[in-house]
Amino acid sequence: MNLNKSFILAxxxxxxxxxxxxxxxxSKPEFYKAVLEDDRYLWAEHRAEVEKATKEDIILLGSSRTGFNFNTHVWNKVQGIKPINLATNGKPPGPFLNDIVYNTTFNGTLVIGVSPLFWFDVAENNRWQPANQWINHYHNQTYAQKLGYFLSKPFERNLVMLTSSELEFYNDLDLKSLINRVTISGRIEDDRMLYNFSYHDEDRNLMMLPIMKTDPEFAKKITYVFDGFLPSIPGFExxxxxxxxxxxxYKNVIELFKARGGKIIFIRHKVExxxxxxTxxxxxxxKVWxxxxxxxxxxAYHFEDYQFMSKYTLPDWSHxxxxxxxxxxxxxxxKLIEDGYLKKL
Structure with a gap:
């Protein structure tokens, strides 16, 4: 009886x-929202849509600028087609382009956002590995993994405490992140920690938290991180x-895609x-673009060439x-419809 009481009490x-x-x-909605984690499982769910996509469909590829800057719901309202959003925060789009070209028969339109430091890089370098892991997960995921993801959805949608990210932001709520935020005497602290400053919906649209506009000091935490590594990037030599x-x-991959009837549009989003x-x-x-x-x-569309692309002030200099x-x-x-590259339905 006492054991039963102890168990119930526990x-x-x-x-x-x-x-x-x-x-x-x-109590901290300015930082945290209950949403599905934008991980390889959610990405794979959207990647599966490519298998039944037609020539009329559109796929978005790119890194975080494409994720932040394009909203698929608005796109759908304007054109009548909701793009398949395969943009990935913190990952180069090169491996995902390869996956579409070599592992599918898709021959619709690819809209690729180009972040130069991610795009103009040697293929299969170390920065491609996290992207390849997501692609390999999609092609090799087990039934157990699919079931685990299905069962986790209701919890992630409703519990803020599960907020985390594969990118390991400083303010994530997983155990490792929480421990890293504990002040310990003698520990060497890095004062350039990247905070998560966005949330997303289940179409994987990245949306900047309002605090980035309402609290300039928080926005400075993000630009401070960028300012730490930007000066170390070398010159063209x-x-x-x-x-x-x-x-x-890239030319070889693109020609293969175009040969089967596909179209590609490149976008250079604005940066401060x-x-x-x-860059x-x-x-x-x-010499490059x-x-x-x-x-x-x-x-191809470059923000320096179009006023509608360059008129915004970016709170973190990049998104x-x-x-x-x-x-x-x-x-x-x-603009893409006007120029004849997209068709309004």
Whole structure:
């Protein structure tokens, strides 16, 4: 009898502790929202849509700028087609382009957001590995993994305490992140920790948290991290000998896709000057972007050429605030329709 009482008491105390823990993190809605984690499982769910996609469909590829700057719901309202959103935060789009070209028969339209430091890089380098892991997960996921993901969905949708990320942001709520935030005497602290500053919906649209606009000091935490590594990026001399091979690599993949009837549109999203001056130094437009666009012979849009692409102020120097992203998406889709690269349904 005493054991039964102890067991019941333990359960009650555990539930009470979890409830208090959840209430505590729910009291910080400026940082945390209960959503599905944008991990390889959610990405794989959207990747599966490619298998039944038609020539009329659109796939979005790119890194975080594409994830933040394009909103698939707005895109759908303007064009009548909701793109399959395969953009990935913190990962280069090259491996995902390969996956579409070599592992599918898709021959619709790819809209690829180009973040130069991620795109103009040697194929199969170390930065491609996390992307390849997601692709391998999609092709090799087990029934047990699929079941586990299905069962986890209701919890992730409703419990803020499960907030975490494969990118391991400093303010995640998993145990490792919480321990890393504990102040310990003698520990060498890195003062350039990247905080998560976004949330997402189940269509994988990334949306910047309002605190990035309402609290300039929090936004400075993000730009402070960027400012820590941007000055160390070298000039064009460090990569100029590799650039012809990089462009040829992409040209071959793109030609295969175009040969089966596919179309590709490239987008260079806006960045603020601290990012842009580094890009110009490392990958000058006239020696890289302009050469690439000419070689692959695909429609391409650069933010420096269009006022509607460059008019926004980016709180973190690199990504659009959610309200601006909706307007930008509308204008970009209308421009693509006007120029004849997309068809309104």
């Amino acid at each position: 359960i009650v105390l555990a539930l009470a502790g979890l409830i208090c823990w959840e209430i505590f993190w729910r 460090a990569i100029k000998d590799e650039m012809p091979g990089i462009i040829d690599y 000057e601290p990012w842009n001056k580094v 110009k130094r490392f990958l000058p437009r006239e 302009d050469v690439f666009v000419r070689e692959v012979n695909c429609p 659009m605030y959610v309200d601006d992203a909706k307007t930008y998406t509308r204008d970009m889709v209308n």
